[in-house]
Amino acid sequence: MxxxxxxxxxxxxxxxxxxxxxxxxxxxxxxxxxxxxxxxxxxxxxxxxxxxxxxxxxxxxxxxxxxxxxxxxxxxxxxxxxxxxxxxxxxxxxxxxxxxxxxxxxxxxxxxxxDERQKKQWLEPLLAGEIRSAFAMTEPEVASSDATNITTRIERDGEDYVITGRKWYISGAMDPHCKIFIVMGKTDPDGPDIRRQQSMVLVPRDTPGVTVTRAMKVFGYEDHYHGGHAEVVFDHARVPVSNLIGEEGGGFAIAQARLGPGRIHHCMRLIGMAERAIELMCRRAVARQAFGKALAQQGVVHNWIADARVTVEQLRLLVLKTAWLMDTVGNRGAHTEIQAIKIATPRAVVDILDRAIQLHGAGGVSQDFPVAELYAAARTLMIADGPDEVHQRSLARRELRKYL
CATH class of the missing domain: 1.10.540.10 (Acyl-CoA dehydrogenase/oxidase, N-terminal domain)
Structure with missing residues (x-):
């Protein structure tokens, strides 16, 4: 490489x-x-x-x-x-x-x-930044880390699909520019293959039966810039069959294809968050004094900054390797590395941000510095796009398979 x-x-x-x-x-x-x-x-x-x-x-x-x-x-x-x-x-x-x-x-x-109609109607305005969108998969009533658990129904009725279910932490849904939901639900709940029971459909926000009921907070933050995170109810919302993405039963595979790049993008940005934290730590350390000397002269602060730098350099190399593998052998060939960075990066960046908060004292948990909000975002990514434990389980199984 x-x-x-x-x-x-x-x-x-x-x-x-x-x-x-x-x-x-x-x-x-x-x-x-x-x-x-x-x-x-x-x-x-x-x-x-x-x-x-x-x-x-x-x-x-x-x-x-x-x-x-x-x-x-x-x-x-x-x-x-x-x-x-x-x-x-x-x-x-x-x-x-x-x-x-x-x-x-x-x-x-x-x-x-x-398809071409869907691209013309929804992809083009998204690419132009004219509208925003939301992805509706997670549900409050089931462990959505296992996507086969979802209970939202997508039922065929003539030339329409009827969607019924409740979703939450649907990112982007609070933004008034959010015009379209991609909704994952079950079209064949009793099908023999649990990974072929789900489908994805496009549901315009103004569809009758779609209600954004409330904003969900993350550690008290509402994440306005990403359009917030909402609870959304679909009460017999009706859309044309032509709003199906791909084929019936293809929802699980589409979700996996979507989440692969999303996971690495999150990890890339997390490294930038860690770099911002290191910068803020260093600026704070040279500007503040405690017990007669600058924080930058305190041994424990040296340890925090040095450890953060080492960690970021390690993570960056792993993320770059993963990106290179995705380009050369595809997402499936990079599966182990995608899971590895998804486990390692949020966890390590949360630790760096925790030290940054500590170094800022009361300011670290305030709105006057960005570290508390960065911490909330990084900590969330130990859950979003699959919790750590799911990735650890899959990664361990792959390693053990070599010896069984």
Missing amino acids: DFAFDARTEELRAKLLAFMDEYVHPAEAVAQEQRAALASPWDTPAVVEELKAEARRQGLWNLFLPDAEYGAGLTNLQYAPLAEITGRSPQLAPTVTNCAAPDTGNMEVLAQFG
Whole structure:
């Protein structure tokens, strides 16, 4: 593996770093102030739209999508260092470059599995940043870490599907620009193959019977920039059969195809979050004094910073290896590494952010520094896209198989 970035990656890295320094980081406080003055906390601050326009002007748009017909046409290895940079400002940078979940995964699903009508109606406005979307899989009544557990029904009735069920932590659903849900439910609940019972359908937000009942908080945060996380009820919501994505019974396979890139994108951004934490730790350590000397002179602070740097360098190499494998042997060939980074990265970054909070004292748990919100986001990723224990179980089985 060649560890050097190619010319295109270097060019985009330079442009993106300059964009972050000149536009994104200065806009973080501005966006907070503007949001506080909005009629609804889910409305978009004006500065976000300004940043989106600038990102598009500079060609820093849809960087995540490897299909050159729709996105930047970057490989996973090319995109990895760019996603890391956006992770330094996860509230703003992914959104303003149109590289934010859940839209990224939904665009990948539509690009890979959608028909031409579905692409025209939903993928094109998503690619243009004109609308947002949500992915409705997780349910409150079952352990959704096992996707075969879901109970939402998608029943055929003539030329329509009727959807009935309750979902929660549906990211993006609180955003007023969210116009479409990709809903996973069971079309064949009694089928002999539990992985062929599920299907995915497109459900417009304004469909009768679709109700966004409340916003779900994450450690007290509402995650406005990603459109929040909602509880959504589908009460006999009716959509045309033509809204089926792919084929009946293909929902589980589509979900797995969607989650593979999503997991590595999260890990890429997590490394950027860790880099931001190290920067904040160092700035705090040299600026604050305790017991007659700077925090930067305290031995325990040295340990925290050194350990954080070592951890980030290790994680970055593993993520880059995984991205390289996904490009060269495909997602299935990189399955072990995808699971490895999904286990290792959130756990390690949570630990780094915990030290950053400690170093900031009371400020670390306040709204005046970003570390508490970063911690909440990183800790969530030990659950989202499959909890650690599910990935550990699968990874261990694969290792044991060699000896059985």
